Every structure is written in structure tokens, then in C-alpha cells.
Amino acid sequence: MRNYLYFWIGIIASIFGWSVAQFLVVDLRPFWENTNLTFFLKFPYTVRFVIITSFLAIGIVKAEVFLSHPTRIKAGLRIIRWPLFMAISSAILSGLLSALISYLLKLSPLPAFFIRLVDWILIGIAVGFAEGTSWYLRSLVKEELDVQQVQKRLFTSCLMGLLGSITAFIISERYLNQDLISFMLLGGLLGGALSVTSSPSSQPALRAGEGFEPTRSNSESGKNLIRGKLKFANNSRTRKIEEGLSIELPKKGEVLIGSDSEAQIYISDLPQHSAKISIDNDGVWIFPCDTNGITMKNRQLLIEPCINPEEQGGEKLRHNQIITFKTQSNTEIRKHVRFVYYDRFLDPEA
Secondary structure, X not given: OHHHHHHHHHHHHHXXXXXXXXXXXXXXXXXXHOOOOOHHHHOHHHHHHHHHHHHHHHHHHHHHHHHOOOOOHHHHHHHOHHHHHHHHHHHHHHHHHHHHHHHHHHOOOOOHHHHHHHHHHHHHHHHHHHHHHHHHHHHHHHOOOOHHHHHHHHHHHHHHHHXXXXXXHHHHHHHOOOHHXXXXXXXXXXXXXXXXXXXXXXXXXXXXXXXXXXXXXXXHXXXXXXXXXXXXXXXXXXXXXXXXXXXXXXXXXXXXXXXOOOOOEEEOOOOOOOEEEEEEOOEEEEEEOOOEEEEEEOOEEEEEEOOOHHHOOOXXXXXXXXXXXXXXXXXXXXXXXXXXXXEOOOOOOO
């Protein structure tokens, strides 16, 4: 779905960019002739290049920001200012650089198609750089900066922009004769290529709820820990599970919940193997273990001992799904613990 959205956003951005450029260069030509603003008359290709690149960069950056906060429009508006500034700046700089390179190449015996190829490559790299930079700026805001990851993301974005622009140029030179259609193809391919480097479409997590409050009774009922490669979404160094903390689940694999020494989510007053969460391309599933079963009560999943555990199957988890585990405690201290499964992609600030 994200690939299609990026593809169409690229096409729409290129159409808007082309329309604005044509309006400035062609429709306003009489106005420029009657004024001292001769830049639009002397360098029409540079004007088109800068405007189309700007619209493409702005469109892709907006897609990257808002598709990373699909349910948090205000959060996207709050952080989009600097990414847009970087997008426009990179487009203007690449446009001026393209004009300079084109001028120098025209003085050489190189063929015209090679000069056009360089221009298209600069568009792709500029848009890729703007997309990668917007992700870097969002990482700064979230205080999740990883230098190696930033370098990799910038390189990948620029590389995909480069490949997208070269592919569009080859198809345009071979089969297309209209500039508008060529730029639409460029926008679509750039959008599709950069969607590969965009944020993942799923970031599963479990948020600890009732039963994990930092009270004396809960601390007396047992230990609650995460183990192995699991970590909390706020990068907390603690391994103790407390109410409100979100546990990041892996993109693929299985997570065992229980009191077993091998359990990644260890809760001492649950059965050794209480449940298993499986994450794959089809989604996130939860399966009861041993003598436990799953029942649905008021849209909540209840995991507790059942009569026929061998007949129990798994349940696919949905965003904001409440999962209740019945404990083995014989007292009234803590009869159950709850998690809320949610997708950080849909709710990044939860």
C-alpha cells in the first residue's frame, strides 16, 4: 500500500511542479519581457528543473513524515518544518548545480543525451537526499539518533533516487517524446524507489497495563522482566516491566511469555509456558501454551487454563487489542496481568 501511495504522490507532485514551471516560463513570458526579471527568459530549463525538483522533494518528504504518523497529523505538522526547508534547499542547490554542470558540459563535445542524463541523475539524488534528511531530522526530534543508521539511510535514499532517475531517463529517451509524461514517469519511479527506504509499515509492541503498577503488592507477587534482545520503546536501560512501558517486539520471530527460564517476557506468577507471540509477514499472532486456552470477552483476549487445550488455536492480534493473562497466585494480590498490543507505526507516541 505504501508503495502505491509513494508512486502516485510522485506523479502528482511532478504534475504540479510541471504546471507551475510552465506557468512561470511560458504564460508569464510577456510579463518578464516588460520587466527587468530576465532570469526566467534566459534560463527556462533551470527554472523548470528547480521547481519540479522542489515539488518532488516536498511531496516525497510530506509522504515520509505523514505516513510515519498516519494517526497523528498534529505530530507530523509539528516536525515537518525543517524537513521541508531541507527539501527546498536541496532542490535549489541541485538546480543551480545542474545549470552549472550543463553549461560546462555544453562546452565539451559530449552528446546532448549525456547532459540530460546528468540533469535527471541530479534530480533523483536531490529528492533522495531530501527524503533521507527528513528521516534524520525526525530521528533528532525523537532522540533516537544512530550515526551509522543515518549514514546508511542517506546512502540508500540517494542510491534509490539515482536508480529511479536513471530508469526513468532510459524509458523516456527510448519510448516517450513528451516532457510532461517523462516527468510524470520520473516522479512515479522516484516515489516507488524511495518507498523501499521509507519507515516500516508495522512496528509491533506490547504496552504493560493492569497488574504492573509499581505498588508494594505487585512487587511482592513476583518479578516481571524482559530478557534476551527485547527492549523498551523508550530505550530505557531497565529490564523490569512496569505499567506504561512498551516492549518492542521483533519484526520476525517468536516471543515466549511465562515463568520459564527461557521466556523472553518473564512473569514469575504465570505458568512456565503461558503463551507465545509469533510475528511474520502475515501479522502478529498469539498462541496459548500447555494447558492454557484463549477466550474472547468484551473484545478482550483472556488467556487462562481450559478444559481442552489441544483444541485451542491462535488469535491474530489487532491494533489496541487487550490481552489478559490469569496468574497462578492464590491470593488477591494479583489475579491477572494485562498487556495492550498496538502498532507503533499507527500510534508512534503511545
